[in-house]
Amino acid sequence: MPCNDISRRTVIKQIAVGATGTLLLSLFPRLSFGNGESSGKTKNAAGKRPLYAYAVDTSRCIGCCACMRGCRAENDVPKDRYRTWVERYRVLSNGEVQVDVAANDQFVFQDPPPADITKAFFVPKLCNHCEKSVCSQVCPIGASYETPEGVVLVDTKRCVGCGYCVQACPYGCRFIHPETHMASKCTLCYHRITRGLLPACVQSCPKGARMFGDLHDPLSHLSIFMKQRRYRVLKPEMGTKPKCYYVDLDIEVI
Amino acid sequence: MNIRPDYRHAYPVLAMLIALVTVGLTVRYLLVPETFGEYGYYRAAAMDDEKAIQPRHVGRAACLECHDDIAAIHAKDVHSSVECETCHGIGDKHVKDSSSPMSPADTREDCLVCHRQMDSRPGSFPQVDLEKHYKFVGVKDPSIACVKCHSGHEPLYLSKDLHSARLHPLIQQCNSCHIGRTDETLKKPDMHPKIFQCDYCHADLAKSFAKGSHAKVSCTACHLFIKDNAFSGRIVRNTNPKFCLLCHQKSAFKETAGKDNAAPPVIDWPAHITDVSADTPDPKRPCVECHQDQIHALYTKEAHHAM
Numbered sequence: 001m002p003c004n005d006i007s008r009r010t011v012i013k014q015i016a017v018g019a020t021g022t023l024l025l026s027l028f029p030r031l032s033f034g035n036g037e038s039s040g041k042t043k044n045a046a047g048k049r050p051l052y053a054y055a056v057d058t059s060r061c062i063g064c065c066a067c068m069r070g071c072r073a074e075n076d077v078p079k080d081r082y083r084t085w086v087e088r089y090r091v092l093s094n095g096e097v098q099v100d101v102a103a104n105d106q107f108v109f110q111d112p113p114p115a116d117i118t119k120a121f122f123v124p125k126l127c128n129h130c131e132k133s134v135c136s137q138v139c140p141i142g143a144s145y146e147t148p149e150g151v152v153l154v155d156t157k158r159c160v161g162c163g164y165c166v167q168a169c170p171y172g173c174r175f176i177h178p179e180t181h182m183a184s185k186c187t188l189c190y191h192r193i194t195r196g197l198l199p200a201c202v203q204s205c206p207k208g209a210r211m212f213g214d215l216h217d218p219l220s221h222l223s224i225f226m227k228q229r230r231y232r233v234l235k236p237e238m239g240t241k242p243k244c245y246y247v248d249l250d251i252e253v254i
Numbered sequence: 255m256n257i258r259p260d261y262r263h264a265y266p267v268l269a270m271l272i273a274l275v276t277v278g279l280t281v282r283y284l285l286v287p288e289t290f291g292e293y294g295y296y297r298a299a300a301m302d303d304e305k306a307i308q309p310r311h312v313g314r315a316a317c318l319e320c321h322d323d324i325a326a327i328h329a330k331d332v333h334s335s336v337e338c339e340t341c342h343g344i345g346d347k348h349v350k351d352s353s354s355p356m357s358p359a360d361t362r363e364d365c366l367v368c369h370r371q372m373d374s375r376p377g378s379f380p381q382v383d384l385e386k387h388y389k390f391v392g393v394k395d396p397s398i399a400c401v402k403c404h405s406g407h408e409p410l411y412l413s414k415d416l417h418s419a420r421l422h423p424l425i426q427q428c429n430s431c432h433i434g435r436t437d438e439t440l441k442k443p444d445m446h447p448k449i450f451q452c453d454y455c456h457a458d459l460a461k462s463f464a465k466g467s468h469a470k471v472s473c474t475a476c477h478l479f480i481k482d483n484a485f486s487g488r489i490v491r492n493t494n495p496k497f498c499l500l501c502h503q504k505s506a507f508k509e510t511a512g513k514d515n516a517a518p519p520v521i522d523w524p525a526h527i528t529d530v531s532a533d534t535p536d537p538k539r540p541c542v543e544c545h546q547d548q549i550h551a552l553y554t555k556e557a558h559h560a561m
Contacts (some may be wrong), residue, residue, distance in 0.1 A: 062375050064368040066340045073344045074310050088374050108367060109374075120374035136296075145296030155300035158287070191307035200311050206336040206368060207379075 050214040051150045052188060053243040054199075055222055055231065056124050058250075060209035063088060063122040065107035070204030074189060079105070081175045083186040084126035084201050089252055091118045097252045123253050124210060126201065127152060127173040127186035128234060128242030135165035135174060135185075144183065150243060151188045159183050170238045188212070215243075312345040314338055320352070324407055330415040331408035332480070341406060365400040378481055391501050392509035392517025402507065403500050411496035413540070416480060419488040452477075463550035493540035499523055 043049060063086055071077060071084050080103070088109055090098040093116040102109045133152045136144045143158035144165050154165075159182035166174045166183060177184040189199035193212070197203070202212045213222025231245040234254060246253075292298035317338045318325045328334060339345055341359035348354045357364075371383040388396055391403075405411070452473040453460035463469065476497075478490040501518045504510070509517040524537050530544070546552060 059376060062368055062379050063372060066367075070311065070340070070344075090374060106363075108363075109372065117373050120372075121376075122374055142290065142295040142297070145294060145300070147301055148293055153300065153304055155297050155303075157300065157303065158297060187304060189309075190301070190304045192309045192311075194305050195309060197309055197311075197313065203311055203313065203337055204340045206333075206340055208335060 048216045049148055051216045051243075052129070052193060053150065053213065053215045053222060053245065054126070054129065054188065055211040055213075055225055055245045055247065057209050057211070057229075057247045058121060058123050058253075059248040060207045061086065061122040061124055062207055062209075063102075063109060064206065065102050065109075066204040066206055067124060067201035067210060068102070068107045070200040071186075074192075074200035075187070077184075078178050081178070081184070083173075083184070084124065087123045087125060087253075088112075088120070089123060089250065090115065090120040091252060092116060093118050119250075121250065123246075123249070124201075125171070125173075125234075126244065127188070128171055128240070128244040129186075129188060131241035131243060132239065134168045134170065134238070134240055135183075138164045138168045140164065147190070151190055151193075152185070153187055153190060154183050154185060156180070156182055170235050170240065171242075308346070310344045310346040311337075311339050312349050316345065316349050327405075328407040330417075331412050332410055332416060332478075333407065334416060359406060360399055360401045362397075362399050365404075365406070389516075392520075393507055394509050395507040398507045402505070403503070410478065410492060411494040411500070412478070412490055413492055413494035413497070414490060416488070416490060419480065419490040422479070422487055422489045459550050466550055467548050468550075493542055495523075495527075495538065495541050498541040 065086050067084055068082065068086065071082075075083060077083050082101075082103075085101050085103075088100050088102075090112065092098065098112070098115075100109070100112070104110075129146075129150060129152045131146075131150065133144075133146055136146055136152060139145075140162065141158055141160065143155040143160070144152070145155065146152050161176055161181040161183065163176055163183070166176060174183050174185045176182070189197070189201075192199060199210075199212050202210045211222055211225055213220040213225075215223055215226075217223060226245060229247045231247050232249050232254070233242040233245060234249075235242075236254075287297050287299075289298040290296065314325070314337055321338075328338075341357070341364060343357040343359075345356060348356050366382070366384075369380060369382045371381040375381055384396070387393075448454040460473075463473075476492050478492060479487050480490065481487045502520055504520040504522045508520055510520055527537055527539065531539070542549065
């Protein structure tokens, strides 16, 4: 049956109008965008949304593992899993590098076999809260995410425990919780920092080797520290843009 | 002839489309949680779940409300950078109910967690080789807890607040020597004063010290050097009698110095102070007031500048 009264011109016109309308609507910001509750709306002293970051002065670390004890107590980290840990590096005179972790209940480094050591040091590690976090990108259901303050978190009501993020993290900072069977990781003590407290590991550190602060506040402890010191990040070639900055990091570690 | 277009054939398709969209939207509504997408591809309310967790470390300020006496002692000594909860465990239960116990942190392992001798610890950090330490102070019972001598709150019994201690002038004031100096020595690093080698500048004191009874003690054991940062540090001269007593207090677990052992001589405190100054026994009187000659010659500005 011919439809003579609808010309080709009309059809093309209508399609064009429809497409432009859809395009405009999709460009229009969602009404609810950025309109949530307090989350992500937090403001710092400078009146900006904070950007939380972390710094480690490895030359100050004494390897007491108070951070690991503090983290476990604060966050109920299960046995044999770690949200933060301290690595001990021992460079032998023959060039060999030995790395070990105080992976026991007491968090005490075992006496290593005697060796001819050139140098030895500790490196505390934790989630790097990357700006381009791989773990969040691979999550198929949006259960792993970066908050507007730059903290990488796991949604414990959505995670199905597929483990993609555990595989994806180049720093080995995630694990599957043996009881909840969900991905678990360092939250930068989100429940503490949003109350204005320090993360448990930073507070526990007796030597001030761990530092936490807001990069958007030019007067924060961390901003000042980073202006004065030279730092680098772990595995920069991964392109993850980590926000955990290391001072006095040795070539063996990177 | 005007034929009205007949759309009847399109009705089932339209109905199916509407049904599909309705089902699709319903499924989406059921599957996509509330607040999903507010900030990004995640549930914004998840942040509130995370925030709702109660902090368990209460922090120094909470401890201070009741234990301000201990906090005052703790703040002036070398452990002032250590939070209460680092040694005593988390205090969330204790602040709600003071009968809930905290860890006393009085075992040897509690101290050795930080102070055990380890090749990977920074050299400037005080580390204890138990065998050597016990031999040095003459401890015969190797199972003794560190807190029998050292208080965890003020391990060195500093006579002065650590933070009010003076900066070592050489480390602080490079310019006092370097400005206006044009001679050749300026360009020879070998000729730079060895600022971390005490006897390089204090040769006269070091000489008399080497003859005295404390010759095997390092200068910085009593003249504590606290590094503030890479470029400056503070010297704390410790004259608190309690500090001297760390080595010289008579205890059941210590050797008494004899002819054949090198243990430091011990005295009975506070009996000693009543013995020597019966009329005004002041337990805070610095030991060096009487015993200076056994340590080293007194520091005088004249001798120092004549050097």
